[in-house]
Amino acid sequence: MSFKMISVVALVSLSTSPLSTAQDASVERGKYLANTVAACGNCHNPRDAKGQYIEDKLLAGGARIGLPKSTVYGANITPDAETGIGKWTDEQVIRAIREGVRPDNSLVGPPMPVEMYRHMSDDDVKAIVAYLRTVPPVKNEVPRGKYDFPTPTSYGPPVSNPVSAVNNDLVKYGEYLAGPVGHCMACHTGIEGEPTPEDLEKRPGTGGRPFGPGGSLKASNLTPHETGLKGWTDSEIALAIREGISRDGRQLKGPMAFSMYKNINQADMQALIAYLRALNPLPTGG
Numbered sequence: 001m002s003f004k005m006i007s008v009v010a011l012v013s014l015s016t017s018p019l020s021t022a023q024d025a026s027v028e029r030g031k032y033l034a035n036t037v038a039a040c041g042n043c044h045n046p047r048d049a050k051g052q053y054i055e056d057k058l059l060a061g062g063a064r065i066g067l068p069k070s071t072v073y074g075a076n077i078t079p080d081a082e083t084g085i086g087k088w089t090d091e092q093v094i095r096a097i098r099e100g101v102r103p104d105n106s107l108v109g110p111p112m113p114v115e116m117y118r119h120m121s122d123d124d125v126k127a128i129v130a131y132l133r134t135v136p137p138v139k140n141e142v143p144r145g146k147y148d149f150p151t152p153t154s155y156g157p158p159v160s161n162p163v164s165a166v167n168n169d170l171v172k173y174g175e176y177l178a179g180p181v182g183h184c185m186a187c188h189t190g191i192e193g194e195p196t197p198e199d200l201e202k203r204p205g206t207g208g209r210p211f212g213p214g215g216s217l218k219a220s221n222l223t224p225h226e227t228g229l230k231g232w233t234d235s236e237i238a239l240a241i242r243e244g245i246s247r248d249g250r251q252l253k254g255p256m257a258f259s260m261y262k263n264i265n266q267a268d269m270q271a272l273i274a275y276l277r278a279l280n281p282l283p284t285g286g
C-alpha cells in the first residue's frame with residue numbers, strides 16, 4: 001500500500017515537472033524575444049515626457065507613434081481584461097500578431113509589422129504570447145488608430161504553413177531574426193516608404209526609407225556595399241545596433257530600440273551580422 005502511494009507521488013512529479021519546465025522555457029524565450037530583437041515595447045510601452053518607457057506600465061500602450069497622416073497609438077497588450085488582451089484566447093492573440101485580425105474581425109493597422117510577423121514560427125509566437133500572459137495587467141484604454149490613407153484590407157490568407165526557425169544555419173537564422181522576429185528589414189528596405197513585396201525580395205536591407213519629421217532621417221543601407229556596411233567590423237556593426245553609435249562615432253537618431261537591442265545575446269547578434277554580410281551588395285535604395 002505505502003509502496004503504491006510512493007509510486008503514485010513519483011509518477012505525479014515525473015509527469016508535471018517536465019511540463020512546467022517546458023512552459024517556463026517558453027515564457028523565458030518569449031520574454032527574451034519580446035524585449036530584445038522583437039522589441040514589442042518600442043511601440044507598445046507608454047512613455048513619459050522625455051520619451052522614456054514608464055517602467056510600471058510596460059506594454060500598456062498609449063504612446064503616440066509618429067506615422068504621417070494618422071493618429072496611432074501602440075495598443076494595450078497587457079492581460080487587463082477590459083482594456084488589454086486579458087479576455088482573448090491564445091489563438092486570438094496569435095491571430096492578431098500573425099494575421100492582423102482581432103477577435104471582433106477588425107484589422108490591426110500599421111505600423112504593427114504584421115507582414116513580417118506572418119512568418120514567425122509557431123513556437124516563437126506561442127512563447128511571446130505565454131510571456132504576455134505574465135506581465136502585470138494595466139488598465140489603460142487606448143483608442144484604435146485613425147488613418148488618413150488606405151490601410152490594408154487583409155494581410156493575406158490565414159497562416160496555415162508556419163515556417164520553423166531554422167537555427168542550425170547562421171545566415172538563415174539571421175534572416176529569420178531580421179525579418180519575421182525583428183522586422184529590421186521592414187524599416188531598412190523601401191526608399192519610398194513601406195517596402196513592397198518586390199522590394200523585400202529584390203533589394204532587402206538597401207535602406208533609404210524616410211523616418212522622422214518631414215522624412216528627413218533615412219534608414220541606413222545595411223548591405224555590404226560602399227554606401228552600406230562595407231569594411232565594417234563585426235564589433236562596429238554590433239555597437240551600432242546595441243548602443244546606437246555609428247562607425248564614425250555619430251549617435252544614431254530615430255526609431256531603433258537601442259535600449260532593448262542592447263540585450264540581444266551574442267549568438268543572435270552573430271546570426272544577424274552573418275545575414276547582413278550575406279545580403280546582395282547594392283547602393284542605397286537598390
Ligand code: HEC
Nearest residue numbers: 038039040043072073074075096108109110111112144145
Ligand atoms: C512598429 C510598431 C509596433 C511593433 C514593433 C509592434 N506593434 Fe503591436 N501594434 C502596433 C500598433 C500601432 C497597434 C494598433 C494598431 C491599430 O490601432 O489599428 C498594434 C496592435 C497590436 C495587437 C492588437 C491589440 C489590439 O487591441 O488592437 C497585438 C496583439 C500586438 N500589437 C502585439 C504585438 C507584439 C506581441 C509585438 C512584438 C512581437 C508587437 N505588437 C510589436 C504597433 C507595433
Ligand code: HEC
Nearest residue numbers: 182183184187211218219220240241246252253254255256
Ligand atoms: C523602426 C525602424 C527601424 C527598425 C525596426 C530597425 N532600424 Fe536600424 N535604423 C533605422 C534608421 C532610421 C537608422 C538611421 C539612423 C541615423 O542615421 O541616425 C538605422 C540605423 C541602423 C544602423 C546604423 C548604420 C550606420 O550607417 O550607422 C544599423 C547597423 C542598423 N540600423 C541595423 C538594424 C538592425 C539589425 C535592426 C533589427 C534588429 C534594425 N536596424 C531595426 C531604422 C530602423
